Amino acid sequence: MMMQRQFGEAMLEVKNISLSFGGVKALTDISFDILEGEIRAIIGPNGAGKSSVLNVISGFYHPQEGEVWFRGKKRMGLKPHEVAKQGIARTFQNIALFKGMSTLDNLMTGRITHMKTNLFWQMLWKGPAEREEIEHREKVERIIDFLEIQSIRKTPVGRLPYGLQKRVELGRALAADSKLLLLDEPMAGMNLEEKEDMSRFILDVNDEFGTTIALIEHDMGVVMDLSDRVVVLDYGRKLADGTPDAVRSDQSVIDAYLGVSHD
Amino acid sequence: MFYRESGDFKTSYAADQQTFPIRFDRWAIGLVCAFAFLVMPFLINDYWEKSVLLPFLVWAMAALGLNILTGYCGQVSLGTGGFMAVGAYASYKLTTSFPELNLFIVILLSGGVTATVGILFGLPSLRIKGFYLAVATLAAQFFLVWLFNKVPWFYNYSASGMITAPERTMLGIAISGPNSPPWATYLFCLVIVVFFAVIAKNLTRGRIGRSWMAIRDMDIAAEIIGVAPLKAKLSAFAISSFYIGVSGAMFFMVYLGAAEPTEAFGIDKSFLVLFMIIIGGLGSIFGSFVGAAFMTLMPVLFKNIMVGGLGWPTDLVSHIIFMLIGGLIMFFLIVEPHGLAQLWRVTKEKLRLWPFPH
Structure with missing residues (x-):
């Protein structure tokens, strides 16, 4: 029961x-x-x-x-x-991943609403931008572990089979927290x-x-x-x-x- | 040993996401930079400056700019020539109005002016996409060139309608004008291009770059994940135009010395830069350099071989070069539609594991 x-x-x-x-x-x-x-x-x-x-x-x-x-x-x-x-995050009926980007970048894009550093620090990279990147990378890696997609972390998603693409898309929505x-x-x-x-x-x-x-x-x-x-x-x-x-x-x-x- | 990834372990995310994660790459790029900064200035002569190095640097800068807009953000633009003209005329007006102004600052401000114009002409991109946007930017190209021809204020009412770069010095050394030594102009452009290439790399690998690529790859999904299309597209237009404006200012102030809009900044320049990034590789900083090198250096190389080496007549050679370059472009695009940068990437992937297939 x-x-x-x-x-x-x-x-x-x-x-x-x-x-x-x-x-x-x-x-x-x-x-x-x-x-x-x-x-x-x-x-x-x-x-x-x-x-x-x-x-x-x-x-x-x-x-x-x-x-x-x-x-x-x-x-x-x-x-x-x-x-x-x-x-509110969502996935699509037909996969709508960013095909030119790696799995990792797709998931990192999912965190875009949480990332705050401004243009100046982004240009400089060293300092706040890098720290922020690492902080969000840690969160994304947790989702990568959860979905068991460690091995395709750096693969461009266009090359992945359909089932994995669906999983990455779920991951991207999850990354939005x-x-x-x-x-x-x-x-x-x-x-x-x-x-x-x-x-x-x-x-x-x-x-x-x-x-x-x-x-x-x-x-x-x-x-x-x-x-x-x-x-x-x-x-x-x-x-x-x-x-x-x-x-x-x-x-x-x-x-x-x-x-x-x-x- | 040569190019190897094995044994190059990463123990932190910072190490994993550095600009050149592979040790060999770091060494190679370091050597190239050291050579360019420390050795080249002593070897350079007038010929190398005017027909090889300066054109390469100027066009690499323009290619970087267009690659940000087209390669990273997916917005096709045919207005490059027009935006270069904006940079050139802005630098001319600035340096003739404020002769004391440092040339670096003049060129950066010209980039800023071009960025503003770029945002203005980028506004249609919020409504239209693809080929239609290309046509809209074509309007920018023709309008801007027409404007600089028609309004005498832009060329300070000179009788010929041309603009001429006055002599400007830095630390007592002439950078623009006819008396500038080759090593000085070369170093000036090199510093600007390397500096902005690093910035382009930083921008494209972080939050802003991802928002551009998201718009490029799937704009609906980008929006749903939280990318504001207005901000992403207009920032791409602004930053891309800044780069193109700086390249136009360098082109005029340092390289040409005198310019007339229709000829120097015509539609053929827009296509030239577009070809550079297509051949070099869309969405690749390295590709912008390779593409610029291919389009500016190949003709020089062929000319040297055929005129200098084989002693053929110059007019015949210039026709053959057209055909050869055209043929090469087709060849490379058939072999690798994603450009030379992709070809290089595939080679690297193979080398990493060599001699094992997997």
Whole structure:
């Protein structure tokens, strides 16, 4: 019997957001919350609006209606890099690594919001810039150990196989040391073994660093095992919201996935 | 022994992230610098100064600048010639308005003026990318050259429309003007180029350099990780233009001595510098030097071999050189599309492990 996990207050609240592109309604009146410390899954058939929700949270899209509250404060039209400064990191559905840079540099870039030395010291290098670099290098090396990617530290990420690239991308998001981690299909295109590894990493991140995680995933087995609560979207509307078991037995969810006609 | 990594153990992050992590590299670069600073000034003569060393230094500086913008930050620019002209005219106006001003300061200030102009013409980069940005910077090229031709204030109302570098001294030795000794002009440029190459290296390996490369490799992911695109792109434009402005000022004050914008800073110069960094290696400080050396020294070498060695007529040789250089560019780009710096990097990787394949 699994222990009941305890969560804190709502870290992120999405309140009645509607998003449309011209005449196309991507999201209609969506509300849900993400509690501190939980793993929250967002699922739904293709085109349901899952990625749009993530893009709203990370500041790429600005909904026409509704509000996003992060850690008790209402967020107003922030740009993605300002969202990052607030402590939200994410990975992408298609790998979006910096291909020309080494694994180490990719992870170091993840720490960019924490690095402060100004242009002058950067030019000089010796002194504050070097000290800061070493300080952040130590943090990054801890993540490299955690993800077991020591051997590819200096390899340009463009040369790495797909599974490792996914892992480096997770590492880059972890390096940001964020409060909330958004994972857009972290296991897409992976084989069983890689999926098991990735699931283990996600659970460990949640466990060891206490990071709150929201993830989109198509593999229902993974979703049901990992997540504490699940939001189900279909055609830009929220169908269901609750524990994996509750969602699994919800008639509207079953209909959406099996494709029952809507009338 | 030669190039080896084995046995060169690092025990601290500081040692691991130094500029030249491999001992052999440190020795080699030290020797090259020692030779350039301590031996070359005694060997130099007028020919070496005017046709080999000064052009190499001036174009290496311009290539460094463009490489920061295009190679590191991924913003293609065809305005290099125009920005060099800004540097040249800024140094001319500064040194004729304030004759007492030290030439170093004049050249640094000219870089500063160019940086400001660069930021202005960098603003479109926030909206447009790739080839479209290249076309926008092309506008800068033509506009700036036109401006310096049209507004007499820039050339102090001289009848010919040309600008001429007055004689300026440092420590009693002429650096600009017709009476400057070769070793002095050479050392002056060498100090500037080496100094700014070190700064470029420091900038590109730290936070700012990573924010540029992040924008270059994947701008959306860069933004999501916390890189502000406005700051990253405009800082790249500013610093790149500073370098190009300094190179333009050196080009005019120290090397040319007299200049006319259409000819000295035309679109062909923009392409020349772009070719340098493509052949040398985008996103590599070393590559900027190799590219500049390739494009400035190869023609001199061929000319010496064919005219001096084989005794062929000069006009024939100059045509052959065009074809040869063109052919070589194609050859190198087919062998290694990422430039000579990458070729060198691959060789080093092989040498590190030689004679073992893995």
